[in-house]
Amino acid sequence: MKPNVYIDGKEGTTGLQIYDRLSGRGDINLLLIDDDKRKDLTERKKYLNGADIVFLCLPDAAAVEAVGLIDNPKTRVIDASTAHRTAAGWVYGFPELLAGQRQRIKYAKRVANPGCHATGFLSIAAPLVAMDILPADYPVTCFSLTGYSGGGKKMIAEYEGDNKAEELYSPRIYGTNLNHKHLLEMQALSGLKYPPVFSPIVDDYYKGMATGIQLHNALLKGKPTAQDICELLARYYEDQTMVRVAPWGSETGMLAANTFSGYDNLEISVTGNGDQTLIVSRFDNLGKGASGAAVQNMNLMLGLDETTGLAVK
Ligand SMILES: NC(=O)C1=CN([C@@H]2O[C@H](COP(=O)(O)OP(=O)(O)OC[C@H]3O[C@@H](n4cnc5c(N)ncnc54)[C@H](OP(=O)(O)O)[C@@H]3O)[C@@H](O)[C@H]2O)C=CC1
């Protein structure tokens, strides 16, 4: 029998992108709620409990509420919100990140899909800590460029509506109080002692991300060069399809944040020299940064090829 799948919040930015990836598939049965009942608690409860897999594409409070409506022990959840990413009983939905993570996701009842900025940061920091290159007490800083769809329907309306404000035509540094909501997961999953000093930047394009960290090689264990780091990261991810490392020397000095827009995989670029290293992770905030990652997790949980229905550049 085909598994029943329900997307709570299907009309939102993340929900629609999950729907796009699932709607043509013959190996699942997509449950569709009537549009006028999509916020009706009683109706949603029926759908949430009638599904084998539920995607939550909702604001945090609504995601917590949705989980509370589930009493069917067979219903498995993939939550795209920030609500459960470091919560007990939830598995972090980043299969490539750490040894055993793919297996944990495969059998999990509750999967928290990673934050978009956290995805870029962790793809770099977690393996470097795991391989004992980046000391756990290193004072890491991180920048992260994102398209405006990262802010959901409200931010999209600000950028695409009439009377667009003048400042929206330029990149904007936000989270300047340095307490972005992804810091908790960034620290917890990287194994770092301190959260990074983190500067997200939103710009006037729809989707695509470039998240980077800059390192002093002399402060790393074993004092590797940038090329050493590139090769070690490439080995760490060598068996993965949705995460890869660009070969050393392949970058030409300019990295665009929208290169992976429309794709579900992520690529890490390492540049620099013997003294300093720049490591940048590029992906789509709605691909590996949200909806693509959520579908990859669903595929794993259903025992399917994890790349089914996904676009790899
Ligand atoms: N956009 C992105 O790149 C990423 C988003 N996320 C996370 O995914 C989640 C969804 O974000 P996003 O899709 O961008 O947000 P949107 O604002 O685009 O969509 C949210 C959707 O949820 C609906 N909704 C709100 N409250 C309820 C409720 N009580 N019951 C049912 N539906 C409800 C909204 O309805 P209505 O249409 O009426 O407003 C809307 O359709 C958030 O937690 C976000 O942080 C995670 C990673 C990346």
Ligand SMILES: CC(=O)N[C@@H](CCC(=O)OP(=O)(O)O)C(=O)O
């Ligand atoms: C441009 C913009 O505002 N982006 C959002 C990130 C979207 C996202 O990743 O949402 P989650 O926190 O649910 O993961 C932000 O930085 O808050």
